[in-house]
Amino acid sequence: MSLSENTTVDVKNLVNEVLEAYPEKSRKRRAKHLNVLEAEAKDCGVKSNVKSIPGVMTIRGCAYAGSKGVVWGPIKDMIHISHGPVGCGYYSWSGRRNYYIGDTGVDSWGTMHFTSDFQEKDIVFGGDKKLHKVIEEINELFPLVNGISIQSECPIGLIGDDIEAVARAKSAEIGKPVIPVRCEGFRGVSQSLGHHIANDAIRDWVFEKTEPKADFVSTPYDVTIIGDYNIGGDAWSSRILLEEIGLRVIAQWSGDGTLAELENTPKAKVNLIHCYRSMNYIARHMEEKFNIPWMEYNFFGPSQIAESLRKIAALFDDKIKENAEKVIARYQPMVDAVIAKYKPRLEGKKVMIYVGGLRPRHVVDAYHDLGMEITGTGYEFAHNDDYQRTQHYVKEGTLIYDDVTAFELEKFVEAMRPDLVASGIKEKYVFQKMGLPFRQMHSWDYSGPYHGYDGFAIFARDMDLAINNPVWGVMKAPF
Amino acid sequence: MTDKLSQSADKVLDHYTLFRQPEYAAMFEKKKTEFEYGHSDEEVARVSEWTKSEDYKAKNFAREAVVINPTKACQPIGAMFAAQGFEGTLPFVHGSQGCVAYYRTHLTRHFKEPNSAVSSSMTEDAAVFGGLNNMIDGLANAYALYKPKMIAVMTTCMAEVIGDDLQGFIANAKNKDSVPADFPVPYAHTPAFVGSHIVGYDNMIKGILTNFWGTSENFDTPKTEQINLIPGFDGFAVGNNRELKRIAGEFGVKLQILSDVSDNFDTPMDGEYRMYDGGTTIEETKEALHAKATISMQEYNTTQTLQFCKEKGQEVAKFNYPMGVTGTDELLLKLAELSGKPVPASLKLERGRLVDAIADSHTHMHGKRFAVYGDPDFCLGMTRFLLELGAEPVHILSTSGSKKWEKQVQKALDASPFGKSGAAHGGKDLWHLRSLIFTDKVDYIIGNSYGKYLERDTKVPLIRLTYPIFDRHHHHRYPTWGYQGALNVLVRILDRIFEDIDANTNIVGQTDYSFDLIR
Numbered sequence A: 001m002s003l004s005e006n007t008t009v010d011v012k013n014l015v016n017e018v019l020e021a022y023p024e025k026s027r028k029r030r031a032k033h034l035n036v037l038e039a040e041a042k043d044c045g046v047k048s049n050v051k052s053i054p055g056v057m058t059i060r061g062c063a064y065a066g067s068k069g070v071v072w073g074p075i076k077d078m079i080h081i082s083h084g085p086v087g088c089g090y091y092s093w094s095g096r097r098n099y100y101i102g103d104t105g106v107d108s109w110g111t112m113h114f115t116s117d118f119q120e121k122d123i124v125f126g127g128d129k130k131l132h133k134v135i136e137e138i139n140e141l142f143p144l145v146n147g148i149s150i151q152s153e154c155p156i157g158l159i160g161d162d163i164e165a166v167a168r169a170k171s172a173e174i175g176k177p178v179i180p181v182r183c184e185g186f187r188g189v190s191q192s193l194g195h196h197i198a199n200d201a202i203r204d205w206v207f208e209k210t211e212p213k214a215d216f217v218s219t220p221y222d223v224t225i226i227g228d229y230n231i232g233g234d235a236w237s238s239r240i241l242l243e244e245i246g247l248r249v250i251a252q253w254s255g256d257g258t259l260a261e262l263e264n265t266p267k268a269k270v271n272l273i274h275c276y277r278s279m280n281y282i283a284r285h286m287e288e289k290f291n292i293p294w295m296e297y298n299f300f301g302p303s304q305i306a307e308s309l310r311k312i313a314a315l316f317d318d319k320i321k322e323n324a325e326k327v328i329a330r331y332q333p334m335v336d337a338v339i340a341k342y343k344p345r346l347e348g349k350k351v352m353i354y355v356g357g358l359r360p361r362h363v364v365d366a367y368h369d370l371g372m373e374i375t376g377t378g379y380e381f382a383h384n385d386d387y388q389r390t391q392h393y394v395k396e397g398t399l400i401y402d403d404v405t406a407f408e409l410e411k412f413v414e415a416m417r418p419d420l421v422a423s424g425i426k427e428k429y430v431f432q433k434m435g436l437p438f439r440q441m442h443s444w445d446y447s448g449p450y451h452g453y454d455g456f457a458i459f460a461r462d463m464d465l466a467i468n469n470p471v472w473g474v475m476k477a478p479f
Numbered sequence B: 001m002t003d004k005l006s007q008s009a010d011k012v013l014d015h016y017t018l019f020r021q022p023e024y025a026a027m028f029e030k031k032k033t034e035f036e037y038g039h040s041d042e043e044v045a046r047v048s049e050w051t052k053s054e055d056y057k058a059k060n061f062a063r064e065a066v067v068i069n070p071t072k073a074c075q076p077i078g079a080m081f082a083a084q085g086f087e088g089t090l091p092f093v094h095g096s097q098g099c100v101a102y103y104r105t106h107l108t109r110h111f112k113e114p115n116s117a118v119s120s121s122m123t124e125d126a127a128v129f130g131g132l133n134n135m136i137d138g139l140a141n142a143y144a145l146y147k148p149k150m151i152a153v154m155t156t157c158m159a160e161v162i163g164d165d166l167q168g169f170i171a172n173a174k175n176k177d178s179v180p181a182d183f184p185v186p187y188a189h190t191p192a193f194v195g196s197h198i199v200g201y202d203n204m205i206k207g208i209l210t211n212f213w214g215t216s217e218n219f220d221t222p223k224t225e226q227i228n229l230i231p232g233f234d235g236f237a238v239g240n241n242r243e244l245k246r247i248a249g250e251f252g253v254k255l256q257i258l259s260d261v262s263d264n265f266d267t268p269m270d271g272e273y274r275m276y277d278g279g280t281t282i283e284e285t286k287e288a289l290h291a292k293a294t295i296s297m298q299e300y301n302t303t304q305t306l307q308f309c310k311e312k313g314q315e316v317a318k319f320n321y322p323m324g325v326t327g328t329d330e331l332l333l334k335l336a337e338l339s340g341k342p343v344p345a346s347l348k349l350e351r352g353r354l355v356d357a358i359a360d361s362h363t364h365m366h367g368k369r370f371a372v373y374g375d376p377d378f379c380l381g382m383t384r385f386l387l388e389l390g391a392e393p394v395h396i397l398s399t400s401g402s403k404k405w406e407k408q409v410q411k412a413l414d415a416s417p418f419g420k421s422g423a424a425h426g427g428k429d430l431w432h433l434r435s436l437i438f439t440d441k442v443d444y445i446i447g448n449s450y451g452k453y454l455e456r457d458t459k460v461p462l463i464r465l466t467y468p469i470f471d472r473h474h475h476h477r478y479p480t481w482g483y484q485g486a487l488n489v490l491v492r493i494l495d496r497i498f499e500d501i502d503a504n505t506n507i508v509g510q511t512d513y514s515f516d517l518i519r
Helices: A011-019 A024-031 A063-072 A087-091 A120-125 A128-141 A154-159 A163-174 A191-207 A234-244 A259-267 A276-290 A302-313 A318-346 A364-369 A384-390 A406-416 A425-433 A452-467 A470-474 B022-036 B041-050 B054-061 B075-083 B098-111 B124-129 B132-146 B157-162 B166-175 B197-213 B237-251 B282-290 B303-311 B324-339 B345-364 B376-388 B403-414 B430-439 B449-458 B482-503
Strands: A034-036 A078-083 A147-152 A178-181 A222-228 A248-254 A270-273 A294-296 A350-353 A373-377 A399-401 A420-423 A438-440 B089-094 B150-155 B227-230 B255-257 B293-296 B315-318 B369-373 B392-398 B423-426 B444-447 B462-464
Touching: A011 A024, A011 A034, A011 A399, A011 A406, A024 B132, A063 A078, A063 A087, A063 A147, A063 A178, A063 A191, A063 A276, A063 B098, A078 A128, A087 B075, A087 B098, A128 A147, A128 A163, A128 B054, A147 A163, A154 B157, A163 A178, A178 A191, A191 A259, A191 A276, A222 A234, A222 A259, A222 A276, A234 A248, A234 A302, A234 A318, A234 A452, A234 B022, A248 A259, A248 B022, A259 A276, A259 B022, A270 A276, A276 A294, A276 A384, A302 A318, A302 A364, A302 A452, A318 A452, A350 A406, A364 A373, A364 A452, A373 A406, A399 A406, A406 A425, A420 A425, A420 A452, A425 A438, A425 B098, A438 A452, B054 B430, B075 B089, B075 B098, B075 B150, B075 B197, B089 B098, B089 B132, B124 B132, B132 B150, B132 B166, B150 B157, B150 B166, B150 B197, B197 B282, B197 B303, B227 B324, B237 B255, B237 B324, B237 B345, B237 B482, B255 B282, B293 B303, B293 B324, B303 B315, B315 B324, B324 B345, B324 B376, B324 B482, B345 B482, B369 B376, B369 B430, B376 B392, B376 B403, B392 B403, B392 B430, B403 B423, B423 B430, B430 B449, B444 B449, B444 B482, B449 B462, B462 B482
Parallel strands: A078 A147, A147 A178, A222 A248, A222 A270, A270 A294, A350 A373, A350 A420, A373 A399, A420 A438, B089 B150, B227 B255, B227 B293, B293 B315, B369 B392, B369 B444, B392 B423, B444 B462
Antiparallel strands: A034 A399
């Protein structure tokens, strides 16, 4: 059992104490990103989506990570070139567990790393010529590739390369979409701008230049899953529920997705968005341009799943609505059994969350379903609209931290001693050394899926195994 | 729709079982046929076969531009690793912030340890105006929050492309009181578009030594009996550095490791998080100037650093990740020569035990064909050890390998009858290696976790013996250097060979006559 002591902490005071350590200029800036949630507040009361302060150990990544790593990388039948020096593609190689089905190296390339491996001469003389050659070689060695994206690394935008011209020329030459993405890592303040740029590239280079497949036959029940990266199979355990209620999922964006699915998306009756942060842009665009409504849903934990299934079904006819009730009823005994098994072991346990796009709010009710409490939460790269959407998930007194620094998070956790910290790989071992159970909530700690009813059983089991492992009990030496 | 669900509270199915259930299999099939617009199964099978052919190999080897699954990272991660081997040292990476998140993640996934480093978080405006303010504020914040004893500055390619001047920026930041004037802030320019992580390692070690030893040549620097040792970028550093210190203890030699990450990357879990632990102290780093000699365990990690040591009047010796009997012999003889002390009897005894173990097991390795890939020095050390075991290194590949390196590998191969079928492939990547293995089959692959894709495709078993190892735990805690390390490597190779034989002889009534109890 966890050794955590759940003592009452004056959180407001704690924030001020932690801020004391900063030089004055940085203290003022950081103070705006930390808040204790007040009753009746209209949002979380923190500033967001602004530059990280130098030298503080932000946990954020970059625009390239947001585009190649998150949005584009999972499109399995395309090859995504990490254009620039070798590192970016190397570090992000197979890093996110975006599951897919395919013959890797033959008709799918999700767990491979393609780079133009810039050398000094490419920086000095420009890399466009090399890029031409890279694309030719890819098309020759991987003839079944359905499209190519060029994921720009920092130098590309600094040396003035014209990757758009290369993309146009090569696309005409090989007869396949070649998509330039200006996701240089120095753009913006976090991964977030990379998501946006990647969305815009789909708008400008997929929607504007290609058409839905000619033989695609629409039905009144066509929907898409937007913003599910299929971490550990999340999109699959979501898709199965949508199909069970009688809908047809015509595209997955982008986990286990294909170029054809992107192209056919304008045929959807409604776009269903899971990760709002990373893909709301394209949903809004499709609403404007193609008149396709979009709806946010949440497939974490049975309360939210049932609510979301009903909300989704409400957009369709009575048959779908009835099906939704049947599906909810069908899974209820399994949900009840999971809660009966795990809730007694988890009830009252306190959790502090710090992750990325949607999870700092979306997973909250899944914890609540197990009787657990959230005492702190925050986002790496949220915007104000995310914090507005967070407020109703969390209760008064919750500590909110935006773009938290390693220093702050360590101090907050040390003082508040939650029973579980739910964050990322860079945080994991810090808190385990402190004797705190931890789950990675980006990669599901190599487990998952966590979406859908099937995923909830795994989620509950994982929280139990983290918190109730005997290792925490032997941490202190008896001598 | 049946009412029976696959998932249950009693027996929670994980992804590797859940998605094989019939309802998911049907869903996958439907997605594929209705929505993916992929290629026909026949076409995929045809192309798949083609990728295994000589024809494909020729096209693959004719590549001039695209690099696919390389065995190299970029300079700053090597520089970061080097800096983290010094006591209380916080790496400060000047440039875009995402890079640092990547380096920390990569190192953490291998060592299963926290990894601390900060970024100067440069964005568009800094790209235009330069990152001086980021340096000034960043050093002040890092110093105030994380209380390091030293901040080691390196660069991302963004800062290099815009030409930020570290020396000037650091001086400027000190003038603005970001850190005290006498606070050590060594630096290295580490452009990602030159060399790889091993060059970054070299640059940072040289940067730190330069900070404490001064830049000027001084061949008459007074000397002590101490010997310095630079391990290089090594995924097994936790086990290896401790083994080196033990060996030095047996010898009675004063051996000073320059950049020792072994404690920093292996902290205990006792309720206290140590942001810094162990490492070469600043005093030790200063004193190391007076060592009579500096040994590098990895030549290609220390090209410039060793030259610098020479300019301080030190004798230098370089190895290529020495492993196995003769590799260790050479290291110990060098220690003996430099220290004037004989190799101790205790180590001679360990040697005898290692040779005994090899003799006990040699039948299982003799003539087995291996592919080896990784950093240049690792490949050389591994090749030599395999030759010594009577195994045959066939494909030896390193994306960071140069022409000079290829010659070194060839020389090692030429020196043994077991090297006849071997060839070195410098500047090539794991997609080349895939072609090599399909067209000229080997029995085993030695590499890192990325090799599991080669194992899946070619069905050749993989032995993980170099960085990064993400999907197996704790191997890095055991040494691969010294006679004890060689024994560990031997056991890993043997275990894989025996597991492979068992896996191929376990069908009841068909192949299990060879499912031997005794080997």
